[in-house]
Amino acid sequence: MGKRLLQILGPVLLAGILVLVVLFSPGNFGLKHVGAGTEKRAAVSLSANVLKGEHIKQAAFQGNYVPFMGSSEWSRFEPTHPAVLAQKYHRNYRPFLLGARGTQSLTQFLVMQNLQGTLKNGRAVFVISPQWFVKDGMRPDAFAFYYSQLQTVEWLLKDRHSAMDRYAAQRLLRLPGAKSDQLLKAALHRTATGRALTAHQLFYLKLKRQLLTREDQFFSSVNLPSLNSAHVAQQAALLPRHESYRALDRLSVRLGREQTSNNRFGIRNQFYNQGLKKPVQQGKLRGFQRDLDYTRSPEFADFQLVLDQFARLHTNVLFVIPPVNAKWARYTGLSTTMLRQFARKIRYQLQSQGFTHVCDLSRQGNVPYFMADTIHLGWRGWLAMDQRVKPFLTQPQARPHYQLNDQFYTKTWQQLPPTRLTQYATQH
Numbered sequence: 365m366g367k368r369l370l371q372i373l374g375p376v377l378l379a380g381i382l383v384l385v386v387l388f389s390p391g392n393f394g395l396k397h398v399g400a401g402t403e404k405r406a407a408v409s410l411s412a413n414v415l416k417g418e419h420i421k422q423a424a425f426q427g428n429y430v431p432f433m434g435s436s437e438w439s440r441f442e443p444t445h446p447a448v449l450a451q452k453y454h455r456n457y458r459p460f461l462l463g464a465r466g467t468q469s470l471t472q473f474l475v476m477q478n479l480q481g482t483l484k485n486g487r488a489v490f491v492i493s494p495q496w497f498v499k500d501g502m503r504p505d506a507f508a509f510y511y512s513q514l515q516t517v518e519w520l521l522k523d524r525h526s527a528m529d530r531y532a533a534q535r536l537l538r539l540p541g542a543k544s545d546q547l548l549k550a551a552l553h554r555t556a557t558g559r560a561l562t563a564h565q566l567f568y569l570k571l572k573r574q575l576l577t578r579e580d581q582f583f584s585s586v587n588l589p590s591l592n593s594a595h596v597a598q599q600a601a602l603l604p605r606h607e608s609y610r611a612l613d614r615l616s617v618r619l620g621r622e623q624t625s626n627n628r629f630g631i632r633n634q635f636y637n638q639g640l641k642k643p644v645q646q647g648k649l650r651g652f653q654r655d656l657d658y659t660r661s662p663e664f665a666d667f668q669l670v671l672d673q674f675a676r677l678h679t680n681v682l683f684v685i686p687p688v689n690a691k692w693a694r695y696t697g698l699s700t701t702m703l704r705q706f707a708r709k710i711r712y713q714l715q716s717q718g719f720t721h722v723c724d725l726s727r728q729g730n731v732p733y734f735m736a737d738t739i740h741l742g743w744r745g746w747l748a749m750d751q752r753v754k755p756f757l758t759q760p761q762a763r764p765h766y767q768l769n770d771q772f773y774t775k776t777w778q779q780l781p782p783t784r785l786t787q788y789a790t791q792h
Contacts, residue, residue, distance in 0.1 A: 398423035407460040408447050408592040410439055415462060415471075416512035417580035418478035425482040429460040430757060433472050434491030436465040437686065440736045441595040443602045444616055444746035446489075446753060452600040453607045457757045459489070466506030468496045469666035470535060474515040476673045477522075483677045487761070489753055490670070491684045494658045494706050494726075495739055501662035504539050511541035513548065514576040517569050520551050525558050527770040528672040531665065548572070609747070616743035620733025629691045635737045644695075654697030658706040660779045664713065668772040671717060675766035682721040682756045683714055684749055687729035692738045705782035712785055713777075718766040723752040 403424040406414045414420055425431075432438070432446060438461040441448065446459045462475055472490075476483060496502070516536065523529050533556035536542035543549045551565045561569070602619075604611045620630070627636045627644075643649050674681050685707055688698060707726040714722055725741075725748060728734050736742030741749060771777055771792050780788055 402588065403427070403429070404458075405588050405590050405593050407458060408438075408441075408596055409589050410461060410464040410592060411589060412464070412510055413584050414588070415464070415467070415475060415510060416515065417584040418514065418518075418577070419581045419584050421460065421462075421479060422481070424460055425479070428457050430457045430486075431479065431482065431488040432459040432461050432463075432491075433475070433488060434461075434463040434684075435467045435493055435496070436463075437491055437493070437740045438463055439465070439592075440740050440742065440746075441592065441599050442616075442736065442743050442746055443599045443619065444612060444743055444750065445596075445599065446746065446750065448596050448599045448603070449607075449746075449750055449754075451596055452603045455754070455758065463491075464510075466503070467510055468493075468502045468506070469663060469670050470502055470507060470532075470539075471510045473532065473666070473669040473673060474512055474519065476670070476677075477515045477518040480522075480677055483674070483679045485678050487680045487682075487757060488674070489682050489684065489756075491686060492667070492710060493686065493739070494688065494703060496667075497658040497661040497663040497706060497710075499657065499661060501666060504541075507539050508541035511539075513545065514573065514580060516542060516548065517573045517576065520548075520555060520561065521566070521569055521573065523555050523561065525555075525560070526672075527773055528669060529555055530558055531773045532669055535666065535669075545572075609751070612747055613744065616747055617733055620743040624733070629689060629695065629738075630732065630735060631689065631692065631737050632742070640738075649696055651697040653693070654699070656698055657702055659702060659709055659782050662778050664709075664778045665773045667710075667713070671714070671719065671766075671772075672768055674719075675717070675764075675768050678764060678766075680721070680761050680764050681719060682723060682752060683719060684723045684752075685710065685726045686739075686741050686745065686749075687726050687734065689735040689738045690729035693729065709780070709782045709785060712789065713772055716789070717768055717772075718764060720764075721752075721756060721761075723749060725749065 398420055402420065406420045407424060407429055447461065449455070450458050463472065519529075519532070533552045537549070537552050537556060542552065547565065547568050551561055551569060554561055554565070602615065604615065623632050624630050624636075626633045627641070629636070631640065640649070688703060690700075692698075693700065693703070703726060707724060711722060711724065714720075725734075725745065728745070728748065731744060731748075733743045734741070734745040734748070736745070769792065777788075
């Protein structure tokens, strides 16, 4: 009976032992090299596995890829999209798109934890969406979808007991995804109160990092989508052979006119038909955004985590503030004054700390064919952004000098009305 049981269970036990050996083995034992094709697909895939992992990203960033961080805007592949322009005109950089629908500052802060070698003394582009800055900040379900234990462990093992670390730990403890591992949760509690991790916690975190790293190395490229790579190639085929701003703008106007022909808002026909046409005809959306306020939100403190991390790594960053479709805003009652106040507040948070590269497009929402839909950059919007991105990434830039201010983590700043900004600046 025992021999029979061994024959049945033996292969299973042996397979389990081999899996453990591989998972906890040092170095690159048993790993496949990340090829250029995989890097190219991953850079525009907007895959959650790529965003949460590190193996593919670290391989790509050894070449000429640059982090382009943001959220859902990256999925609008117009001919003037950053990834399309860089590929068509063989620029000396390639965007690696980090973000998708639902990613905000806290997710991007965690993403940065396993990109520190890339970001240190490097460059990045970061798009700030006004829509992140709602009353309650990031939605817990959106955060949970992109949450990475690997990135959290990487950060905890670098804990410096600063205001950034304490705030990040406190924030994570209020969200469901970060509390699923009890030992990890205990480590977060210690960091949140400014205490050093115990020897037991450090041992556990190092072991967990090894396991999670190996899992990422094995599985991050499994079923890696290639559809967006095809979109980039298709859009690049529409571009003029030689790069010319005037020719690109003419193309943008033509495509924008053709693709927004069925509505009065300048919204892409397909997007309008799928989600807006019927409720607009029924009058359900008129004035529905009149009470939205993007000037008071916990997101301002979450965003400070990103700035703090960029500053610690001396990363030179171009921040982009996109507009909202002005025609749509007038229809839905979204306040133009409030949007301008938001831009003013976020610029103050950036510029007062030494982040001087700011591409503020927030007043361009009235420009024809600037937006692809209600809130995302389109044909001419991407082109306007490229007028700042290309020189920022291709020309020498002065070393940044940042002066961080922990006051930006406070509830006072989160809820500060922009009308009191001058007074606040004088006091701080």
